[in-house]
Amino acid sequence: MKLITAIIKPFKLDDVKTALQAFGVTGMTVSEASGFGRQRGHTEVYRGAEYTVDLVPKVRLEVLVDSPDAEKVIDVIVKAASTGSIGDGKVWSTPVESVVRVRTGERGVDAI
Amino acid sequence: MHFDTGDTAWILASAALVLLMTPGLAFFYGGMVRGKNVLGMLAQNFVTMGIVSVLWITGVYSLAFSGKGKLIGDLHQFGLNHIWQQATGFESLTIPPLVFCAFQLMFAIITPALITGGSADRMKFGAWVVFCALWLIVVYAPVAHWVFSPSGWLFKLGAEDFAGGTVVHANAGAAALALVLVLGKRKGWPKERMRPHNVPFVLLGAGLLWFGWFGFNAGSALGANTLSAYAFVNTNTATGAALLAWILTEKLRDGHATTLGAASGAVAGLVAITPACGFVSPMGSIAIGIAAGVICCLATGLKTFFKFDDALDVVGVHLVGGIAGALLIGLLGTKMTNGAGANGVLYKGGWTLMGHQAVAVIAVVAYSFVVTYILAKILDKVMGLRVSEEQEVAGMDLSLHAETAYENSSFSDGSRFLSSQQSAN
Numbered sequence: 001m002k003l004i005t006a007i008i009k010p011f012k013l014d015d016v017k018t019a020l021q022a023f024g025v026t027g028m029t030v031s032e033a034s035g036f037g038r039q040r041g042h043t044e045v046y047r048g049a050e051y052t053v054d055l056v057p058k059v060r061l062e063v064l065v066d067s068p069d070a071e072k073v074i075d076v077i078v079k080a081a082s083t084g085s086i087g088d089g090k091v092w093s094t095p096v097e098s099v100v101r102v103r104t105g106e107r108g109v110d111a112i
Numbered sequence: 113m114h115f116d117t118g119d120t121a122w123i124l125a126s127a128a129l130v131l132l133m134t135p136g137l138a139f140f141y142g143g144m145v146r147g148k149n150v151l152g153m154l155a156q157n158f159v160t161m162g163i164v165s166v167l168w169i170t171g172v173y174s175l176a177f178s179g180k181g182k183l184i185g186d187l188h189q190f191g192l193n194h195i196w197q198q199a200t201g202f203e204s205l206t207i208p209p210l211v212f213c214a215f216q217l218m219f220a221i222i223t224p225a226l227i228t229g230g231s232a233d234r235m236k237f238g239a240w241v242v243f244c245a246l247w248l249i250v251v252y253a254p255v256a257h258w259v260f261s262p263s264g265w266l267f268k269l270g271a272e273d274f275a276g277g278t279v280v281h282a283n284a285g286a287a288a289l290a291l292v293l294v295l296g297k298r299k300g301w302p303k304e305r306m307r308p309h310n311v312p313f314v315l316l317g318a319g320l321l322w323f324g325w326f327g328f329n330a331g332s333a334l335g336a337n338t339l340s341a342y343a344f345v346n347t348n349t350a351t352g353a354a355l356l357a358w359i360l361t362e363k364l365r366d367g368h369a370t371t372l373g374a375a376s377g378a379v380a381g382l383v384a385i386t387p388a389c390g391f392v393s394p395m396g397s398i399a400i401g402i403a404a405g406v407i408c409c410l411a412t413g414l415k416t417f418f419k420f421d422d423a424l425d426v427v428g429v430h431l432v433g434g435i436a437g438a439l440l441i442g443l444l445g446t447k448m449t450n451g452a453g454a455n456g457v458l459y460k461g462g463w464t465l466m467g468h469q470a471v472a473v474i475a476v477v478a479y480s481f482v483v484t485y486i487l488a489k490i491l492d493k494v495m496g497l498r499v500s501e502e503q504e505v506a507g508m509d510l511s512l513h514a515e516t517a518y519e520n521s522s523f524s525d526g527s528r529f530l531s532s533q534q535s536a537n
Contacts, residue, residue: 045362045366046370046372047425048409048413049416051305051307052305
């Protein structure tokens with residue numbers, strides 16, 4: 001099993017969610033995040049004094065998938081989240097040792 | 113004694129308008145501090161309304177307006193004794209003396225409240241309470257007497273201050289500078305930038321100030337008449353001009369016209385027209401507004417240059433704006449607006465009025481700075497003015513008042529992001 005983590009532009013969340021649902025993904029976790037990469041932050045000015053805001057708001061989306069699906073899910077996210085401009089984000093996958101569904105106690109792929 | 117009901121009604125309404133300025137100021141300042149200190153700022157302003165309301169009628173009104181002393185009043189009207197008698201030199205007023213006392217009370221409230229913008233984010237609440245009470249007695253009462261009371265030495269000299277450019281604004285600005293020097297800088301200033309946590313509050317506060325200022329300035333005619341109409345129109349015109357001048361200065365210097373700049377410009381204009389509103393023409397008020405907008409916008413850079421942490425620019429806006437307005441009367445004063453006034457340089461009055469204005473400015477600023485500095489030093493030795501470093505980092509709201517303004521802790525450092533998220537990067 002793999003955990004796919006994607007950091008994307010907030011306004012792209014709906015597109016990515018729709019694309020993943022169309023692909024057949026049944027669940028995901030979304031949280032607000034902030035950070036910077038090549039896009040860097042922005043500058044604000046108050047009474048002439050400059051304030052640099054390093055961290056840009058982003059959305060973090062996490063999906064648990066069966067290992068054979070991982071690369072396909074990554075492709076779906078990348079396609080849906082892309083605008084072609086700087087700050088589109090990143091997607092990565094990490095191996096997951098075990099997964100349990102809390103309600104039923106099912107384990108492994110059955111719990112996804 | 114003949115009382116005019118129209119005059120009396122207007123001054124009672126004006127007194128209420130001026131009271132509203134202090135909560136307005138609290139929001140103007142409160143929006144500019146970081147989210148962990150907003151209640152501390154509101155609390156200092158609200159407690160000032162309590163302290164001054166009680167002290168003023170008890171004895172400070174008498175010290176400021178009773179008696180024939182040139183430097184200070186007397187205690188003839190202590191506890192509002194003999195309040196049926198008009199204040200010395202105000203015998204021809206057409207409003208009851210108690211109405212005049214109530215109107216002047218509201219000025220005495222907002223003047224110390226203005227100082228809180230300089231000392232923001234680091235002064236103990238109890239220390240502020242004691243400082244405010246003593247400052248009212250040793251600084252505000254004598255200065256108000258010098259300038260506002262016809263027996264005061266600056267009034268007798270011929271210095272003009274219609275509604276308090278020297279008594280209120282230059283006075284509070286000089287006091288803020290002295291207090292800031294005794295308190296020291298906020299932890300992290302100027303390296304760490306301290307971003308205003310709620311600019312909409314600042315605009316809300318500026319709007320309330322602008323509204324209340326009509327009572328402050330037009331009410332200072334002490335009647336409902338042509339002079340109060342001049343003060344009203346001059347106040348509004350100068351404020352508009354200063355707002356435009358400030359954002360234009362910003363646009364040319366920084367590339368953006370900001371909402372904070374619009375609010376600051378409006379307040380700078382209100383400050384500068386305060387002493388002049390009953391002595392200049394509406395065209396003159398445009399000149400004063402433009403001058404105030406440009407000068408005060410540039411003057412907010414003084415603190416960075418000279419390294420004094422005047423947190424919310426009380427020096428840049430109130431000291432500099434108050435002085436500018438007081439001196440510009442020397443140029444723009446005209447008897448066409450106010451027969452009791454004098455003509456300035458541009459109205460063929462020569463430099464006499466300018467000389468009187470300069471003396472008033474120097475005397476008020478020097479007295480306020482020196483006495484405030486000594487008072488702050490003594491209080492610092494006796495009770496300590498400043499919160500501990502740990503309290504300062506935690507914020508005034510939590511450490512002094514056991515409250516927080518916002519449920520979402522991500523507002524606590526004035527940044528929109530949790531500090532834990534920042535350190536994770």
